[in-house]
Amino acid sequence: MGRRIMIVDDAPIVRLMLKDILVYNGYEVVAECSNGAEAVQTYKELKPDLVTLDIIMPEKDGIEALSEILDFDGSAKVVMVTAVDQREALMKAIRLGATDYIVKPFESERVVSAIANALQ
Amino acid sequence: MSSQDKLQKAIKVIAQLSIDTASRTFSKLIKAGATIDLERAFIADISEVTRMFSGSEDEVVGAYVDLVGDAPFTFLFFVSAPDSLMLTDLMLRREVGTTKEFDLYAKSAVQEIGNVLASAIVNVFSRDFGIAMKPTPPAVCRDYIGTVFEEYIMKSAGELNELFVMESRFCVVQFDIKCHMFIVPLPGSDEVLQTVLESPNMKEYY
Numbered sequence: 001m002g003r004r005i006m007i008v009d010d011a012p013i014v015r016l017m018l019k020d021i022l023v024y025n026g027y028e029v030v031a032e033c034s035n036g037a038e039a040v041q042t043y044k045e046l047k048p049d050l051v052t053l054d055i056i057m058p059e060k061d062g063i064e065a066l067s068e069i070l071d072f073d074g075s076a077k078v079v080m081v082t083a084v085d086q087r088e089a090l091m092k093a094i095r096l097g098a099t100d101y102i103v104k105p106f107e108s109e110r111v112v113s114a115i116a117n118a119l120q
Numbered sequence: 121m122s123s124q125d126k127l128q129k130a131i132k133v134i135a136q137l138s139i140d141t142a143s144r145t146f147s148k149l150i151k152a153g154a155t156i157d158l159e160r161a162f163i164a165d166i167s168e169v170t171r172m173f174s175g176s177e178d179e180v181v182g183a184y185v186d187l188v189g190d191a192p193f194t195f196l197f198f199v200s201a202p203d204s205l206m207l208t209d210l211m212l213r214r215e216v217g218t219t220k221e222f223d224l225y226a227k228s229a230v231q232e233i234g235n236v237l238a239s240a241i242v243n244v245f246s247r248d249f250g251i252a253m254k255p256t257p258p259a260v261c262r263d264y265i266g267t268v269f270e271e272y273i274m275k276s277a278g279e280l281n282e283l284f285v286m287e288s289r290f291c292v293v294q295f296d297i298k299c300h301m302f303i304v305p306l307p308g309s310d311e312v313l314q315t316v317l318e319s320p321n322m323k324e325y326y
Contacts, residue, residue, distance in 0.1 A: 083239035
């Protein structure tokens with residue numbers, strides 16, 4: 001069985017695109033969430049091996065969700081996903097403990113590389 | 121060159137830089153070659169802008185994004201309903217024609233295109249002019265073009281008598297998909313745009 005991944009993005013098509021890439025590369029997608037609040041709750045229930053986490057989302061954004069996930073589990077592996085070259089937000093995420101980041105529109109190879117590196 | 125002329129020039133330069141970045145981003149997102157042309161960048165009376173789009177019975181699907189920060193803008197991307205299905209297939213690397221109805225993924229495709237394009241424009245403002253902005257989560261709409269324009273652009277314009285409008289036309293070459301993108305500066309952005317005029321990056325365009 002592949003490593004367990006949780007995908008968090010408010011756009012269903014992005015979740016599907018990421019899922020297609022991950023499943024094709026042997027990972028198991030155990031959950032999909034559409035906002036940060038759902039992501040935190042689902043993480044606590046499922047404790048996936050890794051989370052892909054969009055930054056800009058309604059209700060609770062990715063930075064806040066990242067902080068809460070890491071408060072719950074300091075060893076959580078989180079790869080941030082952003083459409084904006086938000087250096088401040090990304091630096092904040094890395095300082096909080098995010099493992100890596102992917103910029104949209106993403107290439108399959110970059111997604112796989114970021115996930116593989118984070119899970120090492 | 122008068123201040124008004126310089127401001128218009130600034131708008132056009134921002135529009136062209138935005139379009140160059142948006143073109144590359146859009147092509148990468150849909151994994152197909154796309155060209156984007158700046159159709160018009162102009163200041164117009166509110167009533168004139170309204171006349172441009174009222175009465176049309178073309179149904180479109182649009183993504184609307186507020187760009188907030190130092191220089192507030194409104195961003196609108198729209199495409200015809202049938203073409204939105206083709207864009208969905210392109211993004212998902214499916215055979216074009218697979219998506220046959222405007223489902224959750226078709227709606228999300230337009231939403232995400234709007235999100236990514238608006239973000240690309242925010243990056244232009246930040247990278248080239250040091251103007252900090254942030255896109256809000258996009259809203260998706262499906263309606264007649266006049267209604268979409270009225271609902272999202274005109275309402276954002278508020279009490280303005282005039283609007284700067286930057287209209288771009290996309291063409292996804294292989295599939296003849298036509299999309300439109302509007303960027304409209306809002307009250308509060310003109311002071312920051314004046315700062316853009318003084319930017320070293322701008323002087324080469326005078």
